[in-house]
Structures are given as structure tokens and as C-alpha cells.
Amino acid sequence: MTVLDFLRLTGRSWRTLLIGVAIGLLAAFGYTQVQPHVFTANSSGFVMAGPAAEGGYIGGSEAAIAKAQSYIPLITSQPVYAKIAENPALGLAEGQALTGRLSASVAPGSNLIQVQASADSPSSAVALANGALQALADVITDLESQAGGGVSSVTVLPLQDAVEPTSPESPNLRNNLLIGAGLGLVLAYVFVFLRKALDVKVRNSKDLASAAGVGSLGRIPKSPQLMGKNRASNDADAIAAESFRRLRTNLRFASVDEEIRSMVITSSNAGEGKSTIATSLAQVLAQSNTPTILIDADLRRPTVASVLGIDGSVGLSEVLSGQVSLEDALTATKTPGLYALPSGRIPPNPSEMLGSEAMRSIIRLLSQDYIVVIDAPPLLPVTDAAILSTRVDGVVLVATAGRTRREDVGAARDMLSQVHGRLLGTVLNMVPPRDTADGYEYRRNRSYYVTADKKGMPVFKSSKGHVDLLEPQPEKNASAAISLAPRPNSQSSEQPPQAVVAQQQAPASETPSDLSSTPEVQGAPTRRSRRGA
Template sequence: MRSRWWLPLLGAMLLGGVGLAGGLLRAPEYTSHTQFFVSTTESANASDVFQGSQFSQQRVSSYARLLTGEELAGRVVDRLGLDSTPRELTEQVTAEAVVDTVLIDVDVTDRDPELAQRVAATLGSEFIALVQELETPGADGVSPVRVTVTDAADLPDEPSSPAPWVYVAGCLLAGLLLGCAAAVLRQQLDRSVRDPGSAAELAGAPLVGIVLRDNSLQTRPTLAADDQGSTAEGFRQLRTNLQFLDVDRPPQVIMISSAVAGEGKSVVAVNLALTLTTAGRRVALVEADLRRPRAARYLGVPGEVGLTDVLAGQAGLVDVLQPLEGGSLSLIAAGPMPPNPSDLLASSHMTDVLNALRADHDYVVIDAPPLLPVADASGLAVAVDGVVLVVRHGATHKEQVRQARETVDRVGGRVLGVVLNVVPPKAAASVARGYGPGSAYAADADRLAPG
């Protein structure tokens, strides 16, 4: 709900505007009020008075129905020569019997205040005549009921409607309710991963990092070694967590992958490798996404010769290693696009390459293809110490994370952990972990040093 706060606000603004426009554009209406008193004609003693009062109270509810009926409306239309039909006139009349009394309140509404008064007055006289006709037992009989006008029809001097601010208030409330309902519905229908707990549960592995969204990475995918921002701190936390996953046998050859493309795995792989070098480690970065290589371009180095040349026997490992960061980082670019990426990555030659890199480096970080679209990463998963799954906040579907984990499990691989990537700084996940604005980390960020 916190990430969808704008839906209730938008609903209130839209419907509030509609209510204001409707209230201002609608023609004013005026209401004339009149009131009737119902009594019995003869009351000789106290008992007659009591019985007459009960008789009158029983009659008023029926009379209220008569006042809004088409019979009486037809008489008023004929007497005043109105253009409207009896049915249309009944929609302008409201009658209500006052509880525990013999009074009936009647309101007549019309755009013309004088016509509203004339209709209300005529309605009163015609109503009295109609009651006399209905209650008189015979031609020479006497009606036991007497109807008296206690409040004559008044001439309204101010509109009874519309009241613009009433419309606005009602529409604002309706907009808020609809917006809240839309936010709840959208949350229920949202199948994407948005919190660390569900990411870890779906991956079947612990959360090893949260990387906050940094728009600058779109143009400059690598972070500087002395960067003190929250995103850089997220990569340093990822580095620390990976080192302590298994104190006795920490993972050395780590494959970075994702369920589908576009999750930011290459950015994570490159910046993790750079962050490891700031801690004094010798790191080899392998660009193993042979179909869509990104790492060499992110680091600003050529990638025409690389891993595929080594696996095809056309070059030696030492020939394609590109030293960076003063020699602490070595990059093996992807090289030319092969016709059979899956076979190359699952080959024994690939295992030999990884073993050679393992012997000469503290860490080997592999930027691997996504797990679900192609089978390239599946064969590679068994040759590494573990897989780190990159999950993009609000984009990766829960079922995709589950399927990615099952793919790794099916080939006998191991999911080391999950990284929740591109997390909005104000999202609940980042705040809960102490990474968001207002957290202790944000307040102390200027005091944190890299490494």
C-alpha cells in the first residue's frame, strides 16, 4: 500500500474535480415547504380524543403516500396547466410523516422558486379535497378526518441545491475509497517480488544484498571505489555477506544470474567484482553471457576476443585476460558469438578454465545468462561454488524466481543467496533493512569508508 499511496490521492483529485464541476454547472433548484395537520372531526370526551389521535396517526402514513402519488399530481397538473406529466411531477414532491405525530411535511422542488411555491400550495388544496372524497362514507356523509394546513407554502429565496462543497466533499470521499480499493486490488493482483522475505523464500536461500535504485547507473554502470552512496554501500554489504555465507569454506567461484533478462545481473556482477578488489582481493570477472554480453562494455574495454576463443581452442587463457584496476581485476570478455553457447558453457573446457582462474584468484565472478529463457546457465551452474540470483524489485514475478531456483536445483547446483535489485529508496524493503532515507545508515553515510 505504501508504494501505491498515489492511487487514493488521484481518485480524490479526479472525483473531487468532477464533483466541483458538477456542483457549479448544475442549475440551481428551489424548495418550497408546507405542512399538514391531520385530526378527527368529532371528539366528545377524553376517550374519543385518544381514539381520534390514534386514528389520525394511522392515517398520516397513508396520506404521505397519497401526496406523492400520480392521482394527486394529475390534479395539480390540470389545475395549473403544467407542461410536465403527473409522473414527472411526483419526482419533485417528497412527503414524510413526522414520527409519533399527526403532522406531514411536504417539500416541492423546482428550478423556478415561484412555481415551486404554487405547486406546493395547489398540492395542499387538492390534497384536502382528495382526503374529503376518500374519507366521506356517502353522498350526504361527513368525513371523520380533517386536514389543516399548518405551514403555508413558502417562497424560497435561496437555492436548496446544488451545494458545490457538499458535492466536492462527497466526491472526495468516494475518490479516496475508490483509490484505496484500487490500491488494495492492485496489491492483491501484483505477482512481482517487492520485499526481502518473499525473495528469500522463493529463492530458497538467504537474502545477501539489497541494491537501491541509482539512476546514474543507466549511463555509468560502474560505481567509483570511493562512492559513499547507498547503492555502493549495498554492494559492499553484498561482498561481506558472501564472505560469511560459509566461514570454513566461503564460495570462491560465484555465478551471478537471474530468472529473466533485464534484472540488472550484469551491473551486479561488475560492481561486485569491483567491490571485492577494494578489499584487496584478486578477482577474475568472466563474461559468460555469450548471447548478450555487457560486462566488457560496462568496463569500457574491448570484447572481440575472449571466452569463446579459449573454449574453441583458438586462444590461451593468458591471451584473453585483460588486467584492470591495477591488476587486481582480470576480465575475460565473451568474445565472438558462437553457434552453440549452451554446449560451450557446459563443456569440460569451461570447467578447466574455471579451475585455472580459481588457482590464481581469490574470487571468480561469472556474469551468466538468465536461467529461464535459455539453457546456457544450467550447465554452468554445476561447475561453480554457487549461484546468486538477482531479483528486480517490482519487476520479477514470484513464479519466475521459483522456476529459476528449481532450474538450479534440477541440475544439482546450489543457490547461495538472492539480491533484491533496483529497490526504490523509499520502498518498505529498503527502510526495513535500514537502507532508506531517515535510517541510521542514511544519517551516517558520510562517515562510512569503502572496504
């Protein structure tokens, strides 16, 4: 992992890291509150060696320093503890231990001895520090008297009494909070790295390409305009619309040897956005002056008719069963140049119908003059998409960022490989614009994308957030703007497609009515020359 990968991982996991730090702070604060408070007080005194009348403090300073150093261990001796226990002013409870509560030291280069005492209250700490210094002085005097035949040559003079502390020495809230925050951050990073190592979901295009074994054709950002009833039009979100145009461009260069005239849009599992991508892709293909037909081949859970707002009672299942002709089942949509073949009624044998020779003939016939986009069921639950993959020029596999499992993508790839289906590439759907590296380009270039106002004029957003409307364009561009605008669907399912084609001012030889004609259609003029860039 590089430094850049680490920074990206940190940016994506900042919420987890923040929660880890917060938990560490709360744990440190709780630990501090339950710990007993310890207050520390200090007292000090001079050690004098030699007779005081002879100026022992000054003349014998070297001896005093040596004596002070030698008597430091006495502060934790039993005689000192006994002297402290005999002092009723200290208020020690019977049997109360003093181990670990007293310590002594000598100031460097001097004969100043310092006694430090710890207690559970400020007053107790002060009394214990003063009493310990006095007890130490008494024990030293007794020892020197015994050694000098009843005369002590060392005297400890109290210099400074202890002062009540204003805050406890332990626990230290500030230090505990810093330690807790540090430990929480470290544990959060450990969790993030473990989650990344054990993650089985597709998070970015690299994960998807590695699992599918093919390159990425596009990334669709997560947008509210592509959910629910808004799926019929991708123009509401300029960034999403541009991502579908990029997908259209990449599909045109997906095959070098031959042109892609028919394709299946599918996914590993249900609910990954394949129908939305199939519908939007068909729309942008038609908007580029490429005649397109969208077939809803999901005969189990059809959605194309509801998304496009057309009548789906008659469709593919009726055509395959011979109940209606293909000409009567095709329906014009609001997007000029885009026709739809709904699924029709749900049959009892979808797989057999999609694998029939009639389905192969329909795809072959339509792909002569149209780009055929087929919305197929997911690969893993049913075999419908695998069967259709053998009837088309290629398959586009859709996966959802943060939801699709890598092993599911691999299983879908293996299913296509077993039936010798051609996988053109993958599309990563619902890419978070702010949470992943794949969405960074959308966030970084957000100000470049434009939308249109109610009059069809472009609206630019400045970096400061205010909106600037462009002045109206010259009259010569008005017709082009009108021709690209979607038109309402004024045709019912019973209306012949010729009427719609006539409204679009297309030649009669290019209408879908030729789809039901005899084999002379193959010799008729085609619409390949009308494909846009």
C-alpha cells in the same frame, strides 16, 4: 495481513488509491450534473376544531390535533389532486402527475399542519406548496360539511406561505461527492488487494527467498549511477556502494564448511542487472585487498569489456580455443587488484566451450590465488549458466524488483538443482528506495552514508540539507586515501600483466603470469593471506 502490512501496502499504493478517489469524485460530479434539479418549498396552516365564536382553536386544541392527524393522508388523495389541477395559477400541464411531489405532516404536540411540495423550479415549488395547502383545506371543509349537515366544525387557516428555495434539494452535490470519494477509495483498495493476490512478480526479498528456496545475500537500490555508462564505478552513489559491500560480506559467510573461491553471477532472464552486479561485486572485492579476477563468460552478449572500458577483442573464447595463452588474455583494470578476462570474439558454440575441460581447468587454476567472479548468461534462455554452475563453488541468482516473475525464479532454481549446482543465495536488484519495505532502510539511513569530494575528502549531509566538508586529515592518512583511489588503465591488451603488478608493488610470485606456468604453480606461495576483511 497485519496492520503494519496494511499500512505498508497503502503507502506503496497511494497513487492507485488517489486515482480511485479522483475517479469517484469525477463520477459523482458527472452524475450530479445529469440529474434533474428538484426544489422543495413548505407551507403551513392551523387546524381549528369547533365553532370559532366559542374559541374553538384554544378550547378544542386536543380535538384539533386529532383532526389534523386524521387528515394527513388526504394530501395524496385524488380529490386534492383534482382541486390543484383546477387552479389555473399553478400552471400545471395537462396530465402532469403529482404523485410523489406532495407530502404533509403535523408538528409534534401541535395542530400545525405542514405541506411540502417538490418541483423542477423554485417558483413552481412555491406555487404548488401554497396551492396544495389551499386544496387540502377545501377538501377538509367539504368533508366536514357533509358530515355536519352543511356546517363544518373544522377549519384550516393558512399560517405561512412558501418561500422560494435558493438551492435544489436534489441532487445534493456535497453528499454525492462524499459518497463518490468513498466508493472510489473502496474500489481502489479492492483493486490493490486483487492485484496483490494475483501478482506474479518479485516485489521484495521475501518473495524472492520464497521462490528461490534460499536466503537473500543483498538488496541493490535503484540508482541512476548504476545505469548506462556509470556502471563502471559504484562509488558515485554511496548507498549503492554500501549495498555492494554488504553483498561482499554476506558472500564470505555464505559457506561455513569451505571458502567460496569462485562464483557465477546469473539471472533468470536477460536485462536484470547481473553484469552490473558482477562488475561491482568484483570491484568491491578487489578494494578489500582481495585479488579478484572477473571473467565475462557471456559469450553471446558480452558487456564486461564495455563496462570496464578495456579491450575485449581477445579473451575467454581465444583462450578456450587455444589461440592465446591465459596470461596474454588477462587485462588489468582501473581498480587495483582486479583483473578481467573479456569474452573475446563470439564463438559459434558457446555452450560447448563453457562446458569443456579447459574451462574447468581455468577456473580451478585461477581460484587458487584469486577470487573468481564469472558473469554468465541468464539461466532460462540458454544452458551456459547451468553448465558453469558445475564448475564453480556457488551461484548467485539476481532478480529485479517488480520485473522478475516468481515462476521464472523457481524455474531457474530447478535448472540448477537438476545439474546439482549450488545456489548460494539471491540478490534483489533495483529496489525502489521509497516504494517498498526493502528500500526503507536506505531511505531511513540516507544521512549516514558519505561521499567524497574531488580531493578525496568525505562529505557529510546534514538533516537540514546543507553540506559540511571535513577539515583535511593529517598527512599520515594521505597515503591510505591515495592507495584506495582507482588508477587509470595504462596497460593495453598486449602488455604483460607483470608490468601492472610491478606498478602495484606486488611480489613477482603473485602476478597473473604464473597462471600459464607448469603444475609447479600449485606449490608456489598463494595470495590467500591477502584477502581483506
